[in-house]
Amino acid sequence: YDVLGYRRLSFSPLESDRPEGASPGDAAVDWHLDPVSGRRAPAAWWSAIRYLDPHIGDHKVIWEVNRHQHWIGLGRTAWLTGDPAARDRFVVELESWLAANPPLVGINWASMLEVAFRSISWIWALHMFASWPGTETESRAGExxxxxxxxxxxxxxxxxxxxxxIARNLSYYFSPNTHLTGEALALYVAGLALPELAGSREWSETGRRILVEESVRQVLPDGGHAERSTCYHRYSLDFYLMALTLARLNGDREAEAAFAPAVTRQARFARAVANDDGILPLIGDEDGGSLLPIDGARRHDVLGSLAWASLLLPEVGAVEDLPEEVMWATGSLGLENRQRPDGDKPVRAPARTRATQRSRSFPETGFYVSNKGLGDHLVIDAGPHGFLNGGHAHADALSMVLSIAGRPFAIDPGSGTYTVDRGLRDRLRSSQAHNTLTLDGRSQSEPDGPFHWKRAATSLAHRWHSNGAFDYFEGSEDGYLPALHDRTLFSSDGKRWFVVDRITSESEHVADVFWQIDPSWQPEVVQPGVVRCRHGDGTAVWLVTTAPQVDLFNGDRE
Structure with missing residues (x-):
């Protein structure tokens, strides 16, 4: 299995757990195993599982394969090739999972969001394998x-x-963010897709109500998600896209009227924050997952979501490429909407081309986008420290990410891990791992466990001016009070960026400004205060600073 960036992980039971005489190739999937650490979660009552404890393994690795999203890929294979081996594999895994996960026992019952992802996958699998043409040819009259x-x-x-x-344990109190909307989506989807089940009406009504309520609470007026994480923004956008698709297919006009504005706002935000190739910067936490990973696209490639939105809501704007996942997600609805009103040519949609987007401000979220075209794209973060307790926030006040000529240059390194390596978790959330300033070697915000903070900085934008000639930003953050950090950014033509950091304080401090350069560039100090960065294709970018000292570090080792 390919899971969260790991390639070809084996989830076969550990040697000590295999039946006598069984080989690794004969063994069933161990649905409780983290093969990276070799640790196995215990078979305990679901609420007693301490899944954030690294001693039971990386819960994200265990859960990712238990989402069963790869079953959708097996269904795709069966539909496109007619190979019965894909369905056979699905059936074997289903029976194996049911045997290994009795009701309410084990880590795979511990998170309602993970149960929700798995439920959606099972509904997809039911559709793909129950209606697969091979079913009729193998058994007469479907017997x-x-x-x-x-x-x-x-x-x-x-x-x-x-x-x-899920319905009994909704995340009203623990992680009432995308956990809650993901759970609500599963109830809404199941209630509409499987009206034969006894609880379907109650599920669909509960899911629908939560999704409508949270579309106002979690989706900000400017379209950003309240957690200020681009990964979780993508999750939220996809949740509402699937909900809108189901509402439209089932004639739920009242829900459609609530979901459509949420999709429109989130899609426009994602389109502006992503670079011209549709790649979102890794601002805030990112868990490496997605709602519908059917075609192998990178998790932070948002073009599939934008294309999905453009088929349902023309006001979002067209996209040139229609990824395969969109046709699976929308089915006949997508095929119908892809035609122009006159039925002539298919809609060509937002383009994986350079620069239809321009500079934008998102004041409620706190993101400001400088985009002068030609693939040059900058995002600066000047918003609150996440949502509620800031569980998915980083110490990235006034940090910025920058793509130059379509190539990522100054990047956010992402999350790395949530619980397995506390040191790595804190390091990648620190200010030193972002493109911002620190004072006296301290991070702006101080973590307290994997999803909490002892203290948290807040940033604020004071001025934003954008026109055809230039973009201008001023903001401040309060992570070092009584000292105050202000940052000014000026871009005149998309080829030069001026960044000025100012510290206001009555005492002396040591200030460091960090730049995380994408590995595709090779930086070199060519003279004091001048760093030349060469890309593998020969492009050169110059960093010029008035700082008295410039040090280069390898992020993997230092």
Whole structure:
């Protein structure tokens, strides 16, 4: 399995857990194993599982394969090739999972959001394999072979248990953010897709109500998500895209009227913050996952979501490329909407081309985008420290990310891990790992565990001017009070960026300004205060500073 950046991980049971005489290739999937650390989560009551404890393994690795999103890929293979091996593999894994995960026991029942992701995958699998053409050719009139497990009955029974578990334990108190909307989406999808199940009406009504309420609470007026994380913004956008698709297909006009503005605002925000190739910067936490990973696109490539939005809502703006995932996600609705009103030519949609986007401000979120075209794209973060307790926030006040000529240059390194390596977690959340300033070697904000903070800085934009000639930004952050840090940014033509940091204080301090340069560039100090960065394609960028000292460090080792 390819999971969260790891390639070809084996989830076969550890040697000590295999039946006598069984080889790794014969063994079933161990659904409780973290193969990276070799640790296994215990078979305990779901609420007793301390999944943030690294001693039981990396819960994100365990959960990712238990989302069963790869079953959608197996369904895709079956539909496109007619190969029955794909369905056979799905059936084997389904029966294996049910045997290894009795109701309410183990880590795979511990997170309602993960149960929700898995439930959506099961509904997709039910559709893809129950209606797969190969089913009819293998069994007359759709009758199941007597030697085949009763997988449809087992799947529906297991699905009903999981949905009831979600409905009883919604994340109103723990992580009432994308956890809550993801859980609500699963209830809404299941309630509409499977009206035969006893709880379907209640599920759909509950999911619908939560999604409508949270579209106002979590989606800010400027379109940004309240957590100020681009990864979780992408999750939220996709949740509402799927909800809008289902509402439209099922004639739920009232829900559609609430979901459409949420999609429009979030899509416009994502389109502006992503670079001209549709790649989102890794601002805030990112967990490496997505709602519908069917075509292997990079998790921070938002073009699929923008194309999906453009098919449902023309006001979002067209996209030139229509990724495969969009056609799977929208089905006949997407095919219908892809035609122009006159039925003539298909809509060509936002383009994986240079520069239809221009500079934008998002004051409620606190993101400011300088984009003068030609692939030059800058985002500066001058907003609050995340949402609620700042669980997915980083110490990145007044940090900026920059692409030059379509190439990532000054980057945010992302998250790395959530719980397994506390030192790495804190390091990648620190101000030193972002393109901002520190005082006296301290980070602007101080972490207190993987998802909490002892103290948190807040940044604020004071001025933003943008026109055809220049972009101008002024902002401040309060992470070093009583000293105050102000940052000014000026861009005149998209080829030169002037960044001025100013410290206001009655005492002396040591200030450091950090720049995280993408590995595709090779920096070299050519003279005091001058750094030349060469890209692999020969492009050169110059960093010029008045600082008395410039040091280069390798981020992997130092």
């Amino acid at each position: 199941q072979s007597p030697d085949e497990p009763p997988w449809m009955v087992d799947l529906l029974a297991g699905l009903e248990l999981q949905l009831a578990h």
